């Protein structure tokens with residue numbers, strides 16, 4: 001396409017509606033309108049100009065506000081559908097895999113649950129199509145913003161003071177009439193007082209205020225794009241760590257994904273509201289709902305190994321911090337944060353048995369098995385000892401005659417032991433679980449009798465590192481700045497021209513808040529004796545309304 | 559008087575003040591026969607002062623309760639919903655100062671009354687905070703959000719006035735149907751308040767045991783006659799009504815019963831009003847709206863969204879994310895409450911973009927504003943009570 005040459009001689013890019021220089025209407029359609037379309041200053045937007053190649057078509061698709069709103073609405077509806085049933089991450093299944101989840105949805109929610117699972121709605125927000133939708137939103141944001149921002153910026157940067165008469169009288173606020181000779185000087189004075197930037201050129205004046213507010217939407221869209229790119233960055237390794245650490249009282253463990261750091265748990269505490277003393281106030285509420293948790297807390301010590309030490313070597317650890325981790329008060333170090341998320345009370349730690357004669361109940365000695373670090377053999381003195389042949393912390397039954405353990409956590413410990421006494425020097429084999437003893441190789445003379453158990457609490461901690469947070473924060477901040485910039489400020493302009501013979505042309509435009517513009521103009525008019533202006537849009541509307549009413553009356557007469 | 563007692567008395571004062579102000583606003587609007595706006599201005603001013611008194615009393619309720627419990631009263635359904643009623647009035651006060659429109663008070667104050675009455679149906683005793691709520695972010699996040707929602711609700715108020723004026727109630731149309739449905743839903747809320755109050759005053763109680771979704775036995779106490787029963791229920795209370803039907807285990811029949819009673823009572827009320835007035839509820843308002851300036855209502859609608867949307871972004875998304883990061887280790891977890899905040903936000907973003915185009919101002923905007931309010935209420939009521947999540951209040 002060729003450049004459009006205006007009558008004033010200015011060469012405009014193809015697709016321009018209002019001449020960049022003088023403001024004349026360049027298309028026939030525009031010429032026939034009573035008011036100029038000032039939306040993007042009548043500039044040539046790519047999407048309105050080219051429609052040939054496939055790239056043009058894609059560009060035009062994404063730059064349309066209708067399409068943008070369409071994407072937003074689809075996203076909104078999809079998000080809502082995802083809340084009809086709980087998402088998979090919030091349901092409780094003992095073992096988490098596709099089969100158990102599918103069964104869960106079918107069992108608990110019946111037919112609806114089956115369909116929901118089948119359609120993948122149980123894991124909607126990380127599904128491919130949901131992420132694609134967000135991607136489309138981002139593309140739309142970028143394309144629509146560029147399509148408008150670039151020409152708008154060009155146009156507002158190179159504004160001329162003197163505009164063609166046809167530009168002036170197609171503005172919504174317009175006046176034409178006699179005015180005193182010093183009108184420009186006085187208008188300039190008053191406009192400056194009202195904080196307008198005033199430019200003079202020959203017989204004309206351009207006053208402008210709040211142009212930066214025009215960039216508001218683009219700034220806020222940039223904020224959104226930054227936010228979304230921050231979210232994407234989490235997929236890059238090293239930017240994001242999310243680990244769980246179960247730690248028991250008295251234990252020291254390496255912090256996953258945080259090389260060189262170790263955590264010791266000194267104590268886990270859970271407190272509930274008592275409803276007494278200071279808390280008497282809450283008595284009624286507590287009576288109604290039962291117990292309410294007041295505090296979950298793990299007292300920890302943080303250690304770090306010196307940099308030169310070998311990986312996993314813990315003997316040279318240095319203490320870094322001694323702190324309490326509570327809900328809302330994570331432990332922070334070196335970009336990591338450790339959160340109190342879960343707990344398990346009274347986990348078995350050690351079990352104490354007596355070696356007893358089954359007949360007489362006489363004890364030959366006592367042994368205590370540490371369930372985290374059991375020993376291979378326990379010497380009871382007097383020629384008796386117990387060998388631990390096998391230890392199954394979470395015994396779950398036999399497979400091919402072999403005892404099995406479900407997890408390494410001592411929930412249901414099982415011990416395979418060989419017991420030696422002076423009377424049974426070859427030893428007797430016995431398998432012991434809580435409340436049960438199995439004698440696989442025949443009847444024994446001796447057995448291990450349970451005496452007591454030692455328990456301790458375990459804390460479920462979450463370890464996070466999220467280096468995208470500053471990016472997300474920046475995105476949010478820019479978004480808010482852009483929104484405020486675009487919404488709470490507006491771009492006001494006045495053009496005044498002195499004609500020969502003492503007449504004056506006046507036009508005014510704003511992108512928002514015409515009420516405010518008129519208030520400014522009233523002040524200037526009074527001071528500089530400008531001709532009386534009209535709001536041409538209101539005129540147009542009044543006329544339309546009148547036409548409509550007349551039509552209705554006409555209908556009734558017929 | 560102890561502090562908590564003082565606090566609840568102040569809430570009563572506020573309620574009564576709003577009630578009186580509603581009628582004075584109505585009188586101001588109705589009394590403006592010649593459209594001179596002189597008497598409307600005078601009575602409007604009086605009504606506005608009464609509203610202010612009510613608002614100050616409610617602020618008093620809020621801060622005395624805060625003093626009594628040591629934490630901002632925004633932590634359960636009663637507290638949060640009452641605060642929403644308060645910010646709704648606050649939003650009205652701001653927009654009244656800008657535009658001096660008594661008709662807005664006539665419509666917004668009854669809605670605020672309804673919301674406060676609705677809130678009072680929930681347990682209102684002061685309750686202690688669970689660990690996740692023990693932080694200043696509770697006050698920062700929730701108060702910003704609830705203020706934003708109060709202001710956004712004003713846009714719905716202006717929208718409703720717009721619709722009440724322009725929708726023709728004589729001719730059958732989709733618009734007439736939906737407008738009347740809005741009025742009907744407001745009356746169903748009245749139905750809920752009436753039913754709850756009645757059964758609370760008569761001290762209705764019926765206990766049942768049932769089999770829950772994990773196949774375990776559980777018990778439930780109904781505070782209204784059980785229209786529907788839980789999964790495999792057994793009645794423990796003698797003489798209790800026999801439920802008309804049994805629900806599957808995932809459905810809480812106690813809540814369904816409450817909803818049903820609200821609809822029953824609401825429907826009866828609706829028809830009583832309609833038969834007495836001999837016209838649709840929406841049509842009753844017509845004579846009050848003769849002098850309403852539609853352009854001004856559209857302006858108020860838009861202006862409230864312009865103020866409310868950024869505040870909502872700040873409170874319900876940004877502050878919410880900061881807090882979630884501190885308390886739950888992730889700033890976003892697709893919890894239903896979070897998702898619905900996002901939905902609300904996207905909705906208002908769509909609203910703003912639609913208004914950029916021609917033809918979406920005026921009536922269409924008014925419908926959108928009312929729909930926005932519906933989404934906010936859904937998030938407040940349905941998500942808290944039905945779709946449970948981390949945020950669901952006791």
Ligand code: HEM
Nearest residue numbers: 062063064065068137140141144217220483486487907910
């Ligand atoms: C959730 C996503 C989005 C948000 C929060 C958002 C936010 C905003 C806001 C606050 C404004 C200013 C509105 C006003 O001043 O009344 C705006 C303007 C605009 N937005 Fe968006 N937007 C989003 C997505 C999009 C998309 C996908 C498009 C693509 C078509 C788009 C295109 C525009 C356009 C064309 C404007 C007007 C620009 C102007 O007047 O110069 N927006 N946006």
